[in-house]
Amino acid sequence: MNVKPVDQARNAxxxxxxxxxxxxxxxxxxxxxxxxxxxxxxxxxxxxxxEQLRDLASQIKEHTLxxxxxxxxxxxxxxxxxxxHVHWARDGHEHNQIVLDILAxxxxxxxxxxxxxxxxxxxxxxxxxxxxxxxTETDLGERIQQLDHQPPAHIIxxxxxxxxxxxxxxxxxxxxxxxxxxxxxxxxxxxxxxxxPVILEAGAGMTGGNFAVAQTGAIVTVxxxxxxxxxxxxxxxxxxxxxxxxxxxxxxxxxxxxxxxxRSALGMRITQYTSxxxxxxxxxxxxxxxxxxxxxxxxxxERFWPSLKCIRCGACMNTCPxxxxxxxxxxxxxxxxxxxxxxxxxxxxxxxxxxxxxxxINGSCSNVCPVEIxxxxxxxxxxxxxxxxxxxxxxxxxxxxxxxxxLSNPKAYRAASEVGETAMRVLPHFAIYNRLNAWGRxxxxxxxxxxxxxxxxxxxxxxxVPPADASSERxxxxxxx
Amino acid sequence: xxxxxEILTAVRQHPPPSRDLPQVPAFQGAGDRLVDEFVAALxxxxxxxxxxxxxxxxSWLSERFxxxxxxxxxxxxxxGTVTPEDFADWNExxxxxxxxxxxxxxxxxxxxxxxxxxxxxxxxxxxxxxxxVVLLDPADLVPTIHQAYAHPSFQKAAYAVLLxxxxxxxxxxxxxxxxxxxxxxxxxxxxxxxxxxxxxxEAPGGSTNAGDP
Amino acid sequence: MRVALVVxxxxxxxxxxxxxxxxxxxxxxxxEVEYPFDQTxxxxxxxxxxxxxxxxxxxxxxxxxxxxxxxxxxPSGSCVHHIRNKFTAAEDTPERRHVSExxxxxxxxxxxxxxxQEFPWAEFPHEVALHVSxxxxxxxxxxxxxxxxxxxxxxxxxxxxxxxxxxxxxxxERRDECCGFGGTFAVTExxxxxxxxxxxLERLGANGARYIVSxxxxxxxxxxxxxxxxxxxxxxxxxxxxxxxxxx
Numbered sequence: 008m009n010v011k012p013v014d015q016a017r018n019a020x021x022x023x024x025x026x027x028x029x030x031x032x033x034x035x036x037x038x039x040x041x042x043x044x045x046x047x048x049x050x051x052x053x054x055x056x057x058e059q060l061r062d063l064a065s066q067i068k069e070h071t072l073x074x075x076x077x078x079x080x081x082x083x084x085x086x087x088x089x090x091x092h093v094h095w096a097r098d099g100h101e102h103n104q105i106v107l108d109i110l111a112x113x114x115x116x117x118x119x120x121x122x123x124x125x126x127x128x129x130x131x132x133x134x135x136x137x138x139x140x141x142x143t144e145t146d147l148g149e150r151i152q153q154l155d156h157q158p159p160a161h162i163i164x165x166x167x168x169x170x171x172x173x174x175x176x177x178x179x180x181x182x183x184x185x186x187x188x189x190x191x192x193x194x195x196x197x198x199x200x201x202x203x204p205v206i207l208e209a210g211a212g213m214t215g216g217n218f219a220v221a222q223t224g225a226i227v228t229v230x231x232x233x234x235x236x237x238x239x240x241x242x243x244x245x246x247x248x249x250x251x252x253x254x255x256x257x258x259x260x261x262x263x264x265x266x267x268x269x270r271s272a273l274g275m276r277i278t279q280y281t282s283x284x285x286x287x288x289x290x291x292x293x294x295x296x297x298x299x300x301x302x303x304x305x306x307x308x309e310r311f312w313p314s315l316k317c318i319r320c321g322a323c324m325n326t327c328p329x330x331x332x333x334x335x336x337x338x339x340x341x342x343x344x345x346x347x348x349x350x351x352x353x354x355x356x357x358x359x360x361x362x363x364x365x366x367x368i369n370g371s372c373s374n375v376c377p378v379e380i381x382x383x384x385x386x387x388x389x390x391x392x393x394x395x396x397x398x399x400x401x402x403x404x405x406x407x408x409x410x411x412x413x414l415s416n417p418k419a420y421r422a423a424s425e426v427g428e429t430a431m432r433v434l435p436h437f438a439i440y441n442r443l444n445a446w447g448r449x450x451x452x453x454x455x456x457x458x459x460x461x462x463x464x465x466x467x468x469x470x471x472v473p474p475a476d477a478s479s480e481r482x483x484x485x486x487x488x
Numbered sequence: 489x490x491x492x493x494e495i496l497t498a499v500r501q502h503p504p505p506s507r508d509l510p511q512v513p514a515f516q517g518a519g520d521r522l523v524d525e526f527v528a529a530l531x532x533x534x535x536x537x538x539x540x541x542x543x544x545x546x547s548w549l550s551e552r553f554x555x556x557x558x559x560x561x562x563x564x565x566x567x568g569t570v571t572p573e574d575f576a577d578w579n580e581x582x583x584x585x586x587x588x589x590x591x592x593x594x595x596x597x598x599x600x601x602x603x604x605x606x607x608x609x610x611x612x613x614x615x616x617x618x619x620x621v622v623l624l625d626p627a628d629l630v631p632t633i634h635q636a637y638a639h640p641s642f643q644k645a646a647y648a649v650l651l652x653x654x655x656x657x658x659x660x661x662x663x664x665x666x667x668x669x670x671x672x673x674x675x676x677x678x679x680x681x682x683x684x685x686x687x688x689x690e691a692p693g694g695s696t697n698a699g700d701p
Numbered sequence: 702m703r704v705a706l707v708v709x710x711x712x713x714x715x716x717x718x719x720x721x722x723x724x725x726x727x728x729x730x731x732x733e734v735e736y737p738f739d740q741t742x743x744x745x746x747x748x749x750x751x752x753x754x755x756x757x758x759x760x761x762x763x764x765x766x767x768x769x770x771x772x773x774x775x776p777s778g779s780c781v782h783h784i785r786n787k788f789t790a791a792e793d794t795p796e797r798r799h800v801s802e803x804x805x806x807x808x809x810x811x812x813x814x815x816x817x818q819e820f821p822w823a824e825f826p827h828e829v830a831l832h833v834s835x836x837x838x839x840x841x842x843x844x845x846x847x848x849x850x851x852x853x854x855x856x857x858x859x860x861x862x863x864x865x866x867x868x869x870x871x872x873x874e875r876r877d878e879c880c881g882f883g884g885t886f887a888v889t890e891x892x893x894x895x896x897x898x899x900x901x902l903e904r905l906g907a908n909g910a911r912y913i914v915s916x917x918x919x920x921x922x923x924x925x926x927x928x929x930x931x932x933x934x935x936x937x938x939x940x941x942x943x944x945x946x947x948x949x
Contacts (some may be wrong), residue, residue, distance in 0.1 A: 147657045
């Protein structure tokens with residue numbers, strides 16, 4: 008299948024230039040998401056042992072991942088002991104088929120679900136929809152995106168790219184609510200009024216899982232709304248889909264993650280519902296589907312396995328200055344922002360080969376990550392991977408070769424750099440890629456100088472005959488205004 | 489079970505370098521001012537705390553929720569209009585105005601209270617009711633989440649939820665609002681159990697509640 | 702003390718006065734400065750783009766030029782971060798390791814090696830906003846990063862600037878948010894890069910500062926480009942120029 012690679016830079020440009028949005032939308036988006044980073048900082052400040060918790064979380068995840076087989080078996084044994092059915096799915100399709108079989112065998116036509124990025128990966132909703140099962144998202148942000156036929160723009164707040172008025176318009180179209188009322192309280196009320204009846208009558212409920220506790224066989228969900236609890240407790244049939252990397256050893260370890268997760272994601276000490284499901288509800292049936300979908304392969308990758316530590320808090324994208332000015336949809340991927348950049352190439356190298364370049368490698372993400380994934384180092388390494396695997400545009404390859412030839416040769420470098428305008432083309436920074444004069448589109452270029460430092464040194468400090476262009480004047484440019 | 493064997497083999501093929509499981513230290517948090525911390529934490533998340541238990545719970549309820557018609561009581565201290573046992577189906581609590589339940593554990597760090605199927609009997613009375621009132625013995629407060637997870641419920645319960653304030657969301661424009669799908673308000677009344685009540689300090693086990701594993 | 706001076710390629714080509722200021726400052730502090738004439742670049746432009754093969758020869762040239770020195774000083778946080786922490790395209794020899802372990806960014810060298818307490822020749826009676834680059838903060842640990850709110854506060858570049866007579870260093874919001882240069886990012890994702898640069902300028906100048914000082918000319922080159930395009934009245938100076946005096 009010839010999949011067109013995602014051009015995140017072009018999508019980001021469209022986001023920045025979107026004429027439909029108000030001029031201040033981009034600032035509002037950036038400020039709204041940055042506010043989450045600030046709240047995260049405030050929450051971390053309250054916890055003197057914050058850095059110690061991060062260290063512990065990282066070590067716990069690394070220990071678990073290095074013994075994943077044993078922990079998965081322990082989890083399964085305890086879940087089964089509690090009366091839970093445990094299924095295994097190698098990929099997204101197998102997962103969807105298992106879910107379908109469970110629903111079909113119970114004659115379910117209406118399914119309610121809470122937020123699960125895994126089911127986004129597997130495209131479960133569309134799969135079930137095509138087979139006659141109506142799926143209703145119960146998370147407000149997910150529901151908004153579902154109704155608008157858009158994927159999530161942020162892993163915690165899926166509708167992050169929408170203004171309240173956008174939601175008011177959408178709900179008016181779908182539910183006939185008041186288009187003039189864009190108050191979030193009102194819109195949340197509209198959602199509640201329309202979703203409650205669906206939850207109450209649903210044949211089955213589906214949730215994801217933030218953690219799978221091996222010691223107890225329990226699945227843990229973390230929500231603000233309580234929709235996972237409703238999806239899990241109201242219907243008699245409950246399915247829980249969880250990636251194999253979600254396993255953790257026991258409740259003592261769980262405490263570390265619970266203290267880190269909501270603070271990192273939202274700046275809250277804890278979310279409203281931290282729920283532990285070990286066994287089916289009375290008179291009910293509970294199924295857990297453990298999903299691989301590329302995780303075991305990533306686990307075997309010497310360099311890129313650390314992304315499996317991710318607990319889906321979104322702190323990395325909140326702090327990422329590129330994400331905040333591109334919008335989450337620009338990544339064209341299930342996972343976006345810094346964590347998306349290092350995960351998505353594992354799913355499809357060619358499709359996502361440009362993502363590692365949608366970064367300034369500033370390192371902020373790695374330092375807010377509660378499980379200490381070295382995200383920005385991984386982004387750097389993915390770039391090497393792309394170069395080594397030939398996932399590199401022709402112009403980029405050419406520019407690199409020119410840079411190599413010139414910069415590794417002192418005489419060639421001096422010859423090129425000392426001739427005015429040519430200097431502008433020597434560095435890859437200024438090289439022409441897929442767009443002419445990209446630097447100069449929104450910025451002025453540095454002014455030409457009278458002589459380079461090399462020339463000045465040769466004339467004023469060096470021995471022997473200086474190069475022809477050298478002058479004894481102090482070199483100048485216009486930095487001092 | 490081809491998928492199971494394949495996945496287990498695959499994750500064992502070339503795992504990351506071996507790492508020991510670290511020992512989680514006994515973080516103490518607030519330590520000695522548990523009630524103050526709990527009240528402050530609960531206020532932060534828009535929950536309410538009644539520090540002095542009312543002498544008459546019934547009249548307190550009528551005053552606090554004058555419009556309430558259906559009161560689901562899961563506690564011996566109060567006779568509501570229904571008990572959890574009255575529900576044949578777990579979607580029936582949808583028209584409950586107020587649920588009253590006792591919690592066996594509160595967490596000072598976060599303002600959370602724990603309820604399980606043991607206290608609820610019908611899990612959905614906590615999430616479908618419009619309002620939630622929780623009785624908590626202040627002696628059942630622990631400093632942090634770490635101590636909370638030592639509670640036996642997390643080993644034995646089929647369903648255990650740490651509730652922290654009323655349900656909410658900030659999914660629209662980043663503005664936090666209440667409620668979302670669950671309770672509109674959550675009030676914790678700090679009250680030791682009366683004699684003969686369903687004290688939360690009883691050791692679990694030997695229970696006759698439906699839904700126990 | 703003998704020091705080898707690194708003049709980054711873009712400083713050599715576009716801001717040679719920064720190289721001169723660095724040289725003069727070190728000499729004022731009693732340091733004997735040598736300038737290996739055959740130096741070109743540290744290899745960062747290729748390496749940061751993932752082109753390790755194309756960075757190798759340039760990095761090895763750097764090693765040959767600088768292996769004979771105990772102190773290698775550059776007025777560039779990004780170059781020093783690369784040489785110290787990411788010099789992996791070059792063959793891993795004792796010389797390569799020596800170079801990585803003996804390279805300093807100017808503020809580090811002044812604080813940690815020379816332990817400079819005063820700059821009596823310098824005066825700068827202006828309000829400045831100090832921009833410390835991401836490389837300097839998160840790569841070289843020159844300043845507390847905002848992501849770690851419980852760490853004790855320190856800043857090597859700021860502690861140096863504070864010693865300059867008459868200077869007033871103004872704070873601003875989002876003190877360590879990236880300026881948007883990011884090397885080749887500036888060209889491959891220029892719209893976002895420029896948006897970041899413009900936002901950074903707005904914050905840098907919000908409290909009235911008109912002088913922007915940094916230890917990284919790469920950041921300043923980008924910010925200056927944005928400022929000139931927007932016809933904004935800012936002056937951009939490398940920290941060496943302020944500490945060396947004569948820049949006021």
